Amino acid sequence: MNAAEQEQLHAFHAWLTEACERGPVPVLTGKNGDMDTIGSAIALSASHPRLMACGIHIGRTAKRVVENLQAPFRKIAAERTSWPAAMGGLIIVDAAAPGQVGVQLPEGVPMCIIDHHATSDWELKDGDMNLQWEVRATTQIIDRYLMAYAPMARSDDVRKMLLAGLITDTGRFRHADAGAFESAQHMLTDSSIDYASFLQFIESETTSPSERGSLLRGLSRAKSVESGPWNIVHTYSGTLEGRLAGMLVGTGAEIALVSRFRDGQTRLTARAPRSSTQQGIHLGHLMSAIAERIGGEGGGHDGAAGWSGNTDRIAAESAFIAQVAIAKRKEDL
Numbered sequence: 149m150n151a152a153e154q155e156q157l158h159a160f161h162a163w164l165t166e167a168c169e170r171g172p173v174p175v176l177t178g179k180n181g182d183m184d185t186i187g188s189a190i191a192l193s194a195s196h197p198r199l200m201a202c203g204i205h206i207g208r209t210a211k212r213v214v215e216n217l218q219a220p221f222r223k224i225a226a227e228r229t230s231w232p233a234a235m236g237g238l239i240i241v242d243a244a245a246p247g248q249v250g251v252q253l254p255e256g257v258p259m260c261i262i263d264h265h266a267t268s269d270w271e272l273k274d275g276d277m278n279l280q281w282e283v284r285a286t287t288q289i290i291d292r293y294l295m296a297y298a299p300m301a302r303s304d305d306v307r308k309m310l311l312a313g314l315i316t317d318t319g320r321f322r323h324a325d326a327g328a329f330e331s332a333q334h335m336l337t338d339s340s341i342d343y344a345s346f347l348q349f350i351e352s353e354t355t356s357p358s359e360r361g362s363l364l365r366g367l368s369r370a371k372s373v374e375s376g377p378w379n380i381v382h383t384y385s386g387t388l389e390g391r392l393a394g395m396l397v398g399t400g401a402e403i404a405l406v407s408r409f410r411d412g413q414t415r416l417t418a419r420a421p422r423s424s425t426q427q428g429i430h431l432g433h434l435m436s437a438i439a440e441r442i443g444g445e446g447g448g449h450d451g452a453a454g455w456s457g458n459t460d461r462i463a464a465e466s467a468f469i470a471q472v473a474i475a476k477r478k479e480d481l
């Protein structure tokens with residue numbers, strides 16, 4: 149952690165202390181409900197009784213971990229959301245844009261964004277804060293805060309929440325960096341967590357026959373195209389797009405794209421292996437460029453990103469493929 153980050157944590161602590169003095173402070177998760185966003189919200193909420201983890205959706209892995217640990221998390225309605233009266237502030241974790249939380253945000257409440265995406269579409273007002281760090285998971289930022297300002301909150305269960313977010317966002321440490329390992333070590337040190345069995349628990353996910361069917365159909369529809377200097381393998385599927393994209397990367401795709409159309413909305417999910425990001429691909433930037441061109445919202449990380457909007461599926465796919473075509477390729481390493 150550098151001096152600027154230490155200073156930011158100090159400012160965040162002051163912001164949070166004041167907000168909690170004014171009233172309840174919801175800690176809102178991203179609408180994908182992945183383990184990083186849910187784990188971050190629950191772990192941070194353990195540091196003060198006025199904080200409450202909440203969100204519109206809890207993803208599959210996060211749901212299993214939350215149920216297993218009986219962790220406090222409040223599901224809120226996406227429409228006509230009822231916020232607590234006299235909120236002292238609102239914290240949003242692991243979401244790069246207002247559209248990624250899935251609810252209408254309350255007016256006139258100071259906000260703090262805690263995120264690690266490469267892109268950010270938040271507009272900050274006076275009294276708002278943004279903690280956007282270049283780390284592999286938002287739970288790393290949360291743990292840094294807890295270590296410095298609420299060490300008592302770092303129970304084994306809280307550490308498991310943090311660790312689970314780090315494990316899943318790094319793809320079981322396949323996309324980790326030195327900082328991610330350092331965070332993992334902090335989370336495990338002086339805990340009684342058995343890392344290997346916790347990992348086994350996280351990985352013991354079952355696939356239903358219908359899900360297996362859609363994954364297989366998605367694979368059988370996959371097409372490989374050349375776009376400028378890049379190879380893209382793309383398909384569409386109604387579910388488990390992230391997992392399907394990971395499988396496409398496993399076929400040797402330089403860029404994997406899975407699209408989905410549902411209820412008038414198209415969603416693009418893209419993944420790229422490290423070899424592609426090292427040669428200049430940044431999927432998060434590509435997705436924001438698409439949003440600028442055809443509308444909707446897009447962003448994310450270099451090797452994992454998404455876009456969603458009202459355009460039909462074929463037009464969105466074409467926009468992605470066209471954007472990739474103009475992405476320069478660095479000399480092979």
Ligand SMILES: [Mn+2]
Nearest residue numbers: 184242286317
């Ligand atoms: Mn994340």
